[in-house]
Amino acid sequence: xxxxxxxxxxxxxxxxxxxxxxxxxxxxxxxxxxxxxxxxxxxxxxxxxxxxxxxxxxxxxxxxxxxxxxxxxxxxxxxxxxxxxxxxxxxxxxxxxxxxxxxxxxxxxxxxxxxxxxxxxxxxxxxxxxxxxxxxxxxxxxxxxxxxxxxxxxxxxxxxxxxxxxxxxxxxxxxxxxxxxxxxxxxxxxxxxxxxxxxxxxxxxxxxxxxxxxxxxxxxxxxxxxxxxxxxxxxxxxxxxxxxxxxxxxxxxxxxxxxx
Amino acid sequence: xxxxxxxxxxxxxxxxxxxxxxxxxxxxxxxxxxxxxxxxxxxxxxxxxxxxxxxxxxxxxxxxxxxxxxxxxxxxxxxxxxxxxxxxxxxxxxxxxxxxxxxxxxxxxxxxxxxxxxxxxxxxxxxxxxxxxxxxxxxxxxxxxxxxxxxxxxxxxxxxxxxxxxxxxxxxxxxxxxxxxxxxxxxxxxxxxxxxxxxxxxxxxxxxxxxxxxxxxxxxxxxxxxxxxxxxxxxxxxxxxxxxxxxxxxxxxxxxxxxxxxxxxxxxxxxxxxxxxxxxxxxxxxxxxxxxxxxxxxxxxxxxxxxxxxxxxxxxxxxxxxxxxxxxxxxxxxxxxxxxxxxxxxxxxxxxxxxxxxxxxxxxxxxxxxxxxxxxxxxxxxxxxxxxxxxxxxxxxxxxxxxxxxxxxxxxxxxxxxxxxxxxxxxxxxxxxxxxxxxxxxxxxxxxxxxxxxxxxxxxxxxxxxxxxxxxxxxxxxxxxxxxxxxxxxxxxxxxxxxxxxxxxxxxxxxxxxxxxxxxxxxxxxxxxxxxxxxxxxxxxxxxxxxxxxxxxxxx
Numbered sequence: 162x163x164x165x166x167x168x169x170x171x172x173x174x175x176x177x178x179x180x181x182x183x184x185x186x187x188x189x190x191x192x193x194x195x196x197x198x199x200x201x202x203x204x205x206x207x208x209x210x211x212x213x214x215x216x217x218x219x220x221x222x223x224x225x226x227x228x229x230x231x232x233x234x235x236x237x238x239x240x241x242x243x244x245x246x247x248x249x250x251x252x253x254x255x256x257x258x259x260x261x262x263x264x265x266x267x268x269x270x271x272x273x274x275x276x277x278x279x280x281x282x283x284x285x286x287x288x289x290x291x292x293x294x295x296x297x298x299x300x301x302x303x304x305x306x307x308x309x310x311x312x313x314x315x316x317x318x319x320x321x322x323x324x325x326x327x328x329x330x331x332x333x334x335x336x337x338x339x340x341x342x343x344x345x346x347x348x349x350x351x352x353x354x355x356x357x358x359x360x361x362x363x364x365x366x367x368x369x370x371x372x373x374x375x376x377x378x379x380x381x382x383x384x385x386x387x388x389x390x391x392x393x394x395x396x397x398x399x400x401x402x403x404x405x406x407x408x409x410x411x412x413x414x415x416x417x418x419x420x421x
Numbered sequence: 422x423x424x425x426x427x428x429x430x431x432x433x434x435x436x437x438x439x440x441x442x443x444x445x446x447x448x449x450x451x452x453x454x455x456x457x458x459x460x461x462x463x464x465x466x467x468x469x470x471x472x473x474x475x476x477x478x479x480x481x482x483x484x485x486x487x488x489x490x491x492x493x494x495x496x497x498x499x500x501x502x503x504x505x506x507x508x509x510x511x512x513x514x515x516x517x518x519x520x521x522x523x524x525x526x527x528x529x530x531x532x533x534x535x536x537x538x539x540x541x542x543x544x545x546x547x548x549x550x551x552x553x554x555x556x557x558x559x560x561x562x563x564x565x566x567x568x569x570x571x572x573x574x575x576x577x578x579x580x581x582x583x584x585x586x587x588x589x590x591x592x593x594x595x596x597x598x599x600x601x602x603x604x605x606x607x608x609x610x611x612x613x614x615x616x617x618x619x620x621x622x623x624x625x626x627x628x629x630x631x632x633x634x635x636x637x638x639x640x641x642x643x644x645x646x647x648x649x650x651x652x653x654x655x656x657x658x659x660x661x662x663x664x665x666x667x668x669x670x671x672x673x674x675x676x677x678x679x680x681x682x683x684x685x686x687x688x689x690x691x692x693x694x695x696x697x698x699x700x701x702x703x704x705x706x707x708x709x710x711x712x713x714x715x716x717x718x719x720x721x722x723x724x725x726x727x728x729x730x731x732x733x734x735x736x737x738x739x740x741x742x743x744x745x746x747x748x749x750x751x752x753x754x755x756x757x758x759x760x761x762x763x764x765x766x767x768x769x770x771x772x773x774x775x776x777x778x779x780x781x782x783x784x785x786x787x788x789x790x791x792x793x794x795x796x797x798x799x800x801x802x803x804x805x806x807x808x809x810x811x812x813x814x815x816x817x818x819x820x821x822x823x824x825x826x827x828x829x830x831x832x833x834x835x836x837x838x839x840x841x842x843x844x845x846x847x848x849x850x851x852x853x854x855x856x857x858x859x860x861x862x863x864x865x866x867x868x869x870x871x872x873x874x875x876x877x878x879x880x881x882x883x884x885x886x887x888x889x890x891x892x893x894x895x896x897x898x899x900x901x902x903x904x905x906x907x908x909x910x911x912x913x914x915x916x917x918x919x920x921x922x923x924x925x926x927x928x929x930x931x932x933x934x935x936x937x938x939x940x941x942x943x944x945x946x947x948x949x950x951x952x953x954x955x956x957x958x959x960x961x962x963x964x965x966x967x968x969x970x971x972x973x974x975x976x977x
Contacts, residue, residue, distance in 0.1 A: 201422065203756050212963040214955070216665060216687045220551035221720040223760050224841050225643045228551050248844055250422070250756055269655055272610060304840065324612065329640055329836055332647065351651050355610025358648070363619030365607055371565045371600035375572060380597070383573045387580075388589040399581035400457060405569065405631045407770075407785075408449050411620070413569060415631075420573035 187253040204231055204246040204257060218261035222247045227331035230303065230338075233257035243301040243335050263334040265345035270352065277360035279318040286349050289316060291342030298336035298346055304329055308336045308346050315353060323350070324357035383420050422754050423846035428855070431806050434778035435816055435853050442772050442780070443824055452783040455790065466793040466801070468858075469743050469893075474713050479943040481936065482876075483738040491710040492741060495729050498949035499937060501669045502692060504930035507683065509672065512696045512928075516542040516661075517919040518912070519681055519697035521668045521727065524552025525642070526884025526904040527703035528649040530912030531660050534701070537916030541660045542695060543653065544684050546667035546704075546722045546954065550650040553705050553719055553862075553885060554904060557642025558763035558837065559626060560634040561606075561905075562898035563599030566623065570631040572596040579899060582628040582787050583864075583892020586740070591890035594871040595899065598906040603635060606905070611648045613637050614834075624768045626897035628787040634898040639763055639835045642901055666693070667726060667954055670933055671700065671734045671880065674926035679734065679880035681928070687954070696928065698919035699879050701911045702727045703904075706863040706885040707744075709956040716759035717860040718750055726952035727886035731867040733936045736875045739888035740865025745895055748791040749773075750859030752814035754845050759859050762838065764788075764897045766817055766854075769834065770825040774816040774853070775804035789894045792858035799857070806855060814855040823850045862900060864891050873911035879923060883911035 186197040191208060198207040205219060220228030229246035236254035246259060268285035275281045283289060289312065298308035311326040327350035336346040374380075390398065403415045415421070424432065455463060464470060475487045478496050488496075518534040520527045523545025531543045543549070564570040575596040580587055603621070607613065614622040614636055623632045637644035653660050668682040672694065681697040704727030708719025717723070732738065749762040767773065767784035773791075775781050775798050782794040795815050799805030805813030822831050831850035832839050842849045865888030873881045884904040891899065940947075959967075 201755060206756075206958070209958040210960045210963075212959055212967070214957065214959060215721070216955070217548075219721045220547055221556045223556050223718070223720075223757075225640060225837060226548075226551045226555045226720065228548055248757075248841065250845075267654065269657070271655065272652070328612065328638070329643075329840075331643070351647060354612055355648055355651060358610035358612040359608055360610075362612065362615065363617060365565075365603075365613070365615060365619045365621050367567075367620060368563075368565050368600050368604040368607065371563070371567055372604050374567060375597050375600060380572045383571075384576060384593055384597070387573065387576055388593060392585055395577075395580060395585050396457065399577055399585075402574065402577055402581075402630045405625070406449060407451065407625060407768075408446070409632075415569055421567060421569070421571050 187251065189251050190254070190256040192258050193256065198251055202251055204244070204249050204251055205229060207251045208246070218246065218259040224248045225331055227333035228261065230260050230333040230335045231257055232260060243303055245303045245333065248303070260335070260338060263338045265334060265337045265348060267345060267348045272355055272359060275356060277320070277356055279315060279320060281356070282315060282349065282352060285352065286345070288342060288344050289349060292316070292344060293341050295341050297339040297341065301335045301339050303333060303335065304331055306330055311350065312344065312346060315349070320353055320357050320361060324354045327354065422756070424852060425809055427809060431776060432852060434776070435774055435818055438774070438778040439818065439821065443821060446770060446821070446825060452780045454783050455786060460786070460790045463790050463793040463797065466797040467789050468713050468715065468746060469789070471713070475742065479945060480939040481732050482735050486738055486742070488738070488741045489712045489744065491712045492707070492725065492728065494949060495725055495951040495953060496732055497940060497945045498947060498951035499940070500933050501685070501950045501952070502683065504933045507692065507694070507930060509694060509928040509930065511694060513693040514542055514695040516540050516695065516697050518699050518701065518915045519544065519695050520701045520703060520912070521682055522703035522705060522884070523549040523662065523664070524703065524705050524884065524904065525554030525646055525649065525901065526908035526911070527701065528646070528653050529905045529908030530701045530703060530883060530915065531653050532649065532656070533909045533912030534916040535656050535659045537913055537920070539916035539919055542663060542697070543660060544663045544666045544668055544682070544695065546665065546687070546726070548664050549653070549662050550646050551720055551722065552646065553723060554642045554901065555646045556718065556720060556761065557901050558639045558761060559765050560636035560641045560898045561603060561901045562626065562629065562633050562896065563603050563635060563902065564596065564631070564633055565600045565603060565621065565635065566633070570633055574630050575599065575633065578628055578630050579896060580892070582894050582896035584894060585892070587892030588889035590871045594910070595890055595903060595906055599902055602902065602906050602909070606645055606648070609648050609652055611637065611645050624765060625785060626764050626768060627785050627791060628896045629898070634765070634768070636765065638837065639765060640837045645901065645905070667952070668730060669952060670930060671730050672928050672930060673734060673877070673932055674928055676924050676926045678878045678924060678926065680926070698923035699881065699915035701915050702731055702867070702880060702882045702886055703884045703908060703911065704886050708860040712744055712860055715746065715858070715860045716750060718747055718759055718761035719860065722955065724953040724956060725863070726954065727882070728866060729952045731875065731880070731882065731886070734877050734880065734932055736877060736880070737868045738865065739868045740893060741863070741888060743864040743893040744860060745788055745862035745864050746792040746858040747861030748788055748795050748858050749817055749856040750861070751854065752812050752857040753808040753810060753855045755810050756845060757841060760841065761861065762817055762854055762856055766819055766822065766835065769822045771821050772818045774818055776806045777804065787894055787896065795858055808855065812857065814857045816853040817856055818853045819849045820851055820853065862895055864888070864893060864895055872914050873907055874914070879918060881911040881915045883907040
C-alpha cells in the first residue's frame with residue numbers, strides 16, 4: 162500500500178471510543194453524581210468517558226450478552242426506564258445506575274430425563290403460577306420481548322409459542338428484578354427453549370445420517386488424497402470447483418458426484 | 422440516531438440503482454468473482470500486508486517472528502506478579518481439569534471433560550458466556566446435505582480460504598466432525614432454523630462452494646452459547662464455574678507438565694492457585710488490542726490473554742501474523758460502531774455498494790479479499806460514503822432482501838440486527854447499512870495438533886487462541902465450528918490425560934522467571950505487564966487527573 166493511502170487509512174478508522182473533538186456536552190447523573198459527557202454516546206461509552214472502568218456490567222458491547230442492564234429515570238419524570246448500557250444513547254439529565262447482577266432462582270435438571278410437557282416446567286418452577294399478570298416484565302424488557310405473554314402461553318401449556326416469543330431473550334434479568342411474583346423468567350425461558358429444541362422441534366435426521374456416513378469412512382480416501390495434493394494442484398482443484406449458484410433452492414445437484 | 426440528511430442524499434443513489442440490481446439478481450447475474458491473481462493484488466490493501474504494522478518479537482519460542490506491534494508489546498512484557506512472591510505450596514483449588522475461558526470452546530470442553538468423569542473448574546474473566554461465541558451471528562458450516570455436499574468440498578473451501586497454508590490434519594478434523602457437532606448441539610436443545618420436516622436451513626457464506634451455513638436466525642452463537650452454559654450449570658458441582666477470575670499465568674510442575682494456573686479475582690485483587698492434572702486454555706481472541714487502530718466486533722475481554730500465558734510456558738505461535746478483518750462492521754451510527762453485520766445479509770441478497778450506489782465487488786469473496794476491496798474503494802478510488810463522523814464506509818443494501826424474499830424477511834431472519842438498528846431509529850428493511858472492515862477474528866495463535874495437545878504435556882488448547890486450522894484466513898461459519906469441535910476434543914482428551922497420564926510434581930513458576938530473564942537479555946526494559954485483561958477506554962483528560970502515585974491494589 163502506498164504511503165498516502167496508509168495515512169488516509171489511519172484517518173479513516175478509529176479505535177472505538179477514541180476521544181475526539183466534542184461538539185456538545187450534556188449532563189448525566191451516574192448514581193446521583195453529575196458528569197458532562199458527549200452527546201450521542203451510549204451509556205457505556207459515556208460512563209467510561211467519565212472515568213469508570215467496568216469489571217462487571219460490560220460484556221459483548223453489541224447488545225446480545227445481557228451483561229449491562231441499566232435502570233434510569235429522567236428529571237421530573239416518575240417513570241422507570243431500562244435499557245442496555247451498550248445500546249442506549251445518553252439523554253440530558255438522565256439519572257442512571259447499572260444492575261450487573263440480580264440473584265434469581267435457577268432449577269437444576271437433566272434435559273435427557275424430561276418429557277416434552279409443560280408439567281415438567283411447572284414442577285421445576287412452581288412459582289410460574291405466582292405471576293399476577295402485572296406486565297412489569299414486558300415493560301422493562303430491553304429486547305421488547307412480550308415476557309408476560311410468553312409466561313401466559315407456558316401456563317396454558319404452549320411450549321412452542323413461548324419458545325418462539327422468548328427466542329432472543331438475552332437473560333439480562335431485568336424482568337426478574339421487577340417481578341411481583343418473583344419469577345426467574347429468563348431461566349424458565351431457557352428451559353423452555355431447550356425442551357423445544359431438543360424434544361419438540363422436528364429432528365434433523367440428515368445430521369445423523371451425515372455424521373454416520375463420515376464415521377463409516379466413506380470420505381477418508383478422497384480426503385487423504387486431498388491432504389497429500391501438492392499446492393499447485395490444490396489451487397487448480399479449488400479454482401475449478403463447482404459452485405452452487407446463489408439463487409438455487411434445495412433441489413440443486415452438482416454435476417460432479419465422485420466425491421459425494 | 423437516524424441517518425441525517427447528508428446521508429439520506431447518498432441513500433437516494435442506492436435507491437436509484439436498486440430496481441436494476443434486483444432485476445440482475447432475479448436473472449441470476451452475479452458481479453464476477455476475482456481471479457486468483459486479482460485476489461492476490463487486492464490483498465495488498467489488506468492491513469495484514471502493511472510492513473510498518475508489525476515487528477519481530479525478541480524473546481520466546483517464536484523469537485524473530487514478525488507480528489503486529491500490539492501483540493509484540495504484550496509478549497515483550499512482564500508478568501502481573503512477581504513469581505517469587507507466590508507461595509505455590511498454598512493450593513486454593515484442586516481439580517482434575519482446569520478450563521481457562523468461558524466461551525464456546527471452554528464450555529464445550531467442560532461438558533466433555535465432565536462426561537469422562539472428571540471434576541472440572543472453569544475459570545473465566547467476565548461472566549460465563551460473555552465471549553466472542555455469544556456474538557457470532559452467521560452460522561456453522563457443515564457438510565450435512567450429502568446429496569450435494571461432502572467433507573471433501575468443505576475441506577477444499579477451507580484450504581482455499583486459508584490460502585492453502587492451513588494445517589491439513591486440523592482441517593480434516595474440522596470438516597469430518599462438523600455434522601456430528603450440529604447433531605450434538607441439537608440434542609442439547611439449540612433451536613436452529615429449520616423447515617417443518619426438520620431439514621436445517623442452509624445458505625452460502627463467503628468462499629463456500631455449497632450452501633452449508635446452518636444458523637439460528639442471526640443469533641446463532643448466542644443461541645448455542647446459552648444452551649451450553651445452561652447445560653454446564655446443570656452439571657454443578659462436577660463443573661464449578663469461577664467468574665471474574667482470569668488466569669494470569671500457567672503453573673507448571675517440576676516435570677515440565679502443566680499443572681494448573683494462577684487466577685486473579687478481579688474484584689478483590691487476590692491471586693489464587695488452582696492445581697489441576699490437566700489444563701485447557703480456551704481464552705479466545707484479541708480484538709480489544711485494536712491492532713492498527715481498527716475498531717473491533719469483539720467482546721470486552723478479547724485481549725489475547727491465552728497467547729501470553731501459553732507463550733511464556735513455551736508454546737510456539739502460528740499464523741498470528743494474520744488477523745481477520747470482518748468486511749462489514751458498522752461505521753455509522755457511531756453508537757453501534759464496530760457492530761458486526763453478518764455475511765448472511767449478503768448471502769441473502771444484499772448488494773455491497775459505493776457512494777454512487779454501484780457494485781464494485783462480488784459480495785461473497787473471501788473475507789480478506791472483500792475487506793481489501795472495501796479499503797481500496799474508500800481510500801484509493803475515493804468512492805467511499807463519507808460519514809458525519811469523518812469516516813468512510815460502503816453500503817450493504819439490506820432492503821433488497823425484503824424485495825427478493827418477501828416483506829418481513831429482514832425483520833424475521835435478522836431479528837437481532839433489526840432491533841439494534843430500530844433503537845437507533847433506522848429500519849434496515851427500508852434503509853441500507855453503512856459498514857467498513859473491523860478486527861474480527863484472530864486467525865492464528867498458539868500451536869496445537871488435532872488432539873488439541875501442545876508442546877507442554879498436560880496443556881490442551883482450543884478455539885480462537887489456537888492457530889493453524891484456518892491458515893491465513895478463516896471462512897465464515899468455521900469459527901463456531903472450530904471452537905466447538907476442538908473444545909469438545911480438548912475437554913475429552915484433557916480428562917483422559919488427567920486420568921491416565923498426569924504425573925504429580927512440585928509446582929513452579931520458574932518458566933515465568935526464565936522468560937523475564939530472556940526479556941532482559943534481549944535488552945527489553947519495560948514496565949509493561951501482561952496479560953492486559955481489560956482494555957482501557959478512559960478519557961485521557963480524566964487519566965491525567967488519576968494521580969495516585971502507588972496503588973495499594975494492582976488493578977490500575
